Amino acid sequence: MKGFDVTVKDVSRAYGSFKALDDVSIEIRKGEFFSLLGPSGCGKTTLLRIIAGFDTPDEGVVLLDGKNILPLPPDKRQVNTVFQSYALFPHLSVYENVAFPLRLKKVPATTLDAKVREYLHLVQLEAHMDKKPNMLSGGQRQRVAIARALINEPSVLLLDEPLSALDAKLRQNLLVELDHLHDQIGITFIYVTHDQSEALSVSDRIAVMNKGKVLQIGTPYEIYESPATDFVARFIGETNLFSAEVKECVPYEDYYMTTLDIPALGTTIKVTDYDNLSVGQHVSFTVRPEKLKITGDMPTKVGKDINLFKGIVEEPIYSGFQSKYYVSLENGTVIKVIQQHANYMDEGPDIDWKDQVYVSWSAEDGYIVEVVDR
Amino acid sequence: MNTHHLQERRGRRLGITYSAPMGLWLTVFFLVPLGIIILYSFLKKGLYGGVEWEFTLSAYQQMFNPNFMRVLFRTLWVATLATCFTILLALPCGYAMARSRNQVLWLALVIVPFWTNSLIRIYAWIAILSSEGFVNEALKAIGLISESLPLIYNQGAVITVLIYMYIPFAILPLFTTIDKFDFQLLEAARDLGATKAESIVKVLLPNIRSGIITALIFTFIPIFGAYTVPLLVGGKDSYLIGNIIVDQVTKTRNWPLASAFSLVLTVLSTIGVIWMMTSNASEKARQKSVVQVADTNGGLS
Ligand SMILES: Nc1ncnc2c1ncn2[C@@H]1O[C@H](COP(=O)(O)OP(=O)(O)O)[C@@H](O)[C@H]1O
């Protein structure tokens, strides 16, 4: 692995009384594709600007390969940025934009030309090298920005929502390209996005942020399957989230079978958890819509670890590969269910508006997100 | 194709309607006086001012007098120097204003002095620079000098006051273009390895070119024709073309010669303006030579 590891340690940054970053600590490994994910305004750009050297934290340090880089100006850090708006130089051609860092270093003409062409080739822009940035499409501009940021051979590449200005289909393609590029050059990528699906699909690890705080750091799998907080559960994918109180907790195989009282459901449910929770504790409980089973008829086998509810379909949303149902349970609570359509359905979906249905899930598919009081 | 032509022609006709007031204004206040000046420069001088209606090239022959040539070159020198200093000072001012949160306040501070008559403002400089002026008295008070410094009635004083008089004309266009500049480009330059100075020279300046050229035109032209400033704070070494013209009209009463000098001033200024504007226009044309291409192969190509 090339690239450097980046350590952000206890970093805080306030604008007046507003805390844009609140005691943020992240350790990013060499060569990792690391994403900072969070809603707009949560401090992602602020953190990136601190790493790049355009902003200084009030507290904390940033280490690059173990060395504190905070005293260094931006031009002395082995870090380059792909800006959200690309920030291409409008007065220079594509070629000169990419050559800019080398001209500053007074690289000899022949070396410079070879290298600029190499990087233009890397992003497939040789055909456009004489154009000015304003003559390029959004996707091409983005690739100029990437080539220009990479030609200095940085140890870490920072990308601030590089795809947000592009349309959805192009985004998918460029995301895959970025992933290939990362495999090819092997340096550390720190990728900022507010789009959870982008982050889940390409990252080695993700830090989920909200209101200046890091809520959870983990692989896409960890973050989706075991969210650390209510916010993470709601922000990543879709979910059904309830507050609950622990009624009972007994050892069951190698974990604990927990009974939760959920006022919103008007009953108790079963869920397995690794922690031995004590009776009376308040927790948040989540179950992903795609883990729920929806059937028209009462399921025949109902084991003791199956949670079963009866309800009416309020709103079926068909979207080709899957359908989403808002099911109103008997006590009025609405629960989201997603059903994949793995087989061809000649007759159309078998569940329709106002149908009476049964919604069920196994105790293993629920998840206790966070303990509200400990 | 046809409708396009029609539209173009209609557009042109409308253009004439819209530009009529401007045309009238130009004719009355610019072309007619210019015509009179051209005419007078080819006539014989009257005995007590005015002209006699007799064609002659004598005004132009008189102009090629080494004394006058010296004044012409001196004027070019003083105007160039004053303009350069003005732009160099106006650039950081315009930059600071564009980045400030109090733009309105700064704009007001630049514009408000115009509400005071320019003569009064020049006289204020006499009070500042004269041998018993503020500067000399202050320097004496802190014991840096014992004799007054010759701060006034020389070229230095003229250039100083010219800069003061015309710097707003440079600050305003510079401020407007810098305000439109995307400051993130400077961060991008720093990110790519440029020092602060390099980012200014290689990224800011090329992108605010048009503002710099406007500022050059707005300051060089009035400075080139200035006569009150050299008259009031200048000495023998700062007698400029503007002063020749005024003296030829009011003292020597040689109106044809005054007209000939005015014409030279106008022609030189016009050449300068055209040169600066074409160099800017060709630069712009080069930048915009092709219309934006559609987003056809933005992705994997
Ligand atoms: N220079 C600044 N002055 C004041 N507030 C700022 C400044 N920069 C950012 N902020 C505030 O800090 C918060 C985080 O901003 P930012 O890091 O840009 O968020 P994100 O990139 O996650 O959308 C925002 O609420 C923003 O308004």
Ligand SMILES: [Mg+2]
């Ligand atoms: Mg941002």
